[in-house]
Amino acid sequence: MTKPPSGVRRPTTQSAKRKPVVLMSMGAQERHGHPYQVMTVKYIRPLIEHAGCVPVLAPTCFGTQDIEQYLSMVDGVYLTGAGTNIDPALYGQPNLTPEKAQDKDRDLFDLPTIRMALAMGLPLLGVCRGMQEMNVAFGGDIHQQLYTIPKLKDHREDPAAPVSEQYAASHKVRLVPGTWFAGLMQQDEIAVNSLHGQCIKTLGHGLQALAHAEDGVIEAIHLPEFAQFTLGVQWHPEWMAAQNPHSIRLFEAFGAACRARQCARWSGSEHVL
Template sequence: MPQRRSVHTAPRPPVIGVTACIRTVDGSRTHTVGEKYIRGVTDGLGGLPLLIPALGDDLDIGAVVATLDGLLVTGSLSNVEPHHYDGPSAAAGTLHDPARDATVLPLILAALTAGVPLLAICRGHQELNVALGGSLHQRLHELPGRIDHRAPDSPDLDIQYGLAHPVTLTEGGLFQQLNGGDTRLQVNSLHWQGIDRLADGVEVEAVADDGTVEAVRVTRTESFAVSVQWHPEFKVRENPFSLALFGAFGDAARAYGTRRRAR
């Protein structure tokens, strides 16, 4: 009788929700996600990206969160509308995305409540702070003493996403651990807005030399939940810290997914 071969199944990849924006493409309203965020999930942590449309109230947030092992809140060219944090009216010409605001702000809160691991990037870093009750500076480059955090004026992505300035990591914090114990890290910079009033329930993990809050960790949940103002997803495998950050996010998502399926 022939022997039965043992069957080895590959570990199930974690399902990572990836937030989308609304853009008009050839006259049509379109839900879009930059490929670098998708590659951050596939290449940075071996996950399965699930794109979340910006449908606002027409999206069942609870059902979405129930399917996720992790949530990646993406960056965007648009800015959070200031009425969400009682801020002054935005300057003329500022790009907004109300459908994204209506989707992502409640999605962040639902994910944190459920304990879903979360990594938020750039606009996502700002959204996390607003969702938890903080506020934003709308034009950092106009504030006295601040450096210009906007992207270099170049069509070359390697220049746009090139390392721009250092940040100091909080002594004893998670990011210092991910950085091999070093408290200094070089990051890229492609943003206009930044955190003003820090939300309750978060701790600063990184700050730029001009005082701009560059990363936070959510303390109101025991799950992995962090945000960064820079873009670690760009060529994630070429930057040791970016790979460590996505790796930690992936480990947390796998652990959460195992517990979720057991329930």
């Protein structure tokens, strides 16, 4: 059998069957006086069931010194929503929502993770807070109280409603015509849920909008300067994803990108195919 070129490793039968590995950063939560690092099952489920990937959960409370090692182990990065806001000092604003919890350890972990992952060619998916992190990582900023801005709707859920009602579709988003994302969704308008009190104000460097709510709020973004899959969405596609064809397409596309990255790694080529 002809040997592979120097530096190129052929996948073994075992490695060829391995699923792509995806990094998910956890968030802080206090329970009965004890600090926890947590990740909600609803975010993990579609990564396993529809993207076909294996999650690696990274604690964010021990600093940033191991980010590069984490990223060397994975084939993609998936940044989820959370019950916390990004520290406004990171985008040059005073804190207008002091009553809302923050998670500064996650902020300081995720922002460099985003930049480093993209530089390494890793696919990136951000949901809700994760999308906002993508924006802040590239110099963008946030409307901290979008519900107070004239002509913008209140995009928050009713905290007194059952969870099934909070996550039900509540408005439509218009996808930018002719984009890969509109093609992926197979239509130019889709109905989404809405559970956020903050939104993108100014897009960061290199970011482009892929979808807008009816009031103009940016609902999806990507980084077209990077060859690999990059997507951030403001809604929650992970909720009951198996019952939503748009969510299934989204997670399947992310999984396909992670598999392409995995194949490139095993073949010795680090660029994304």
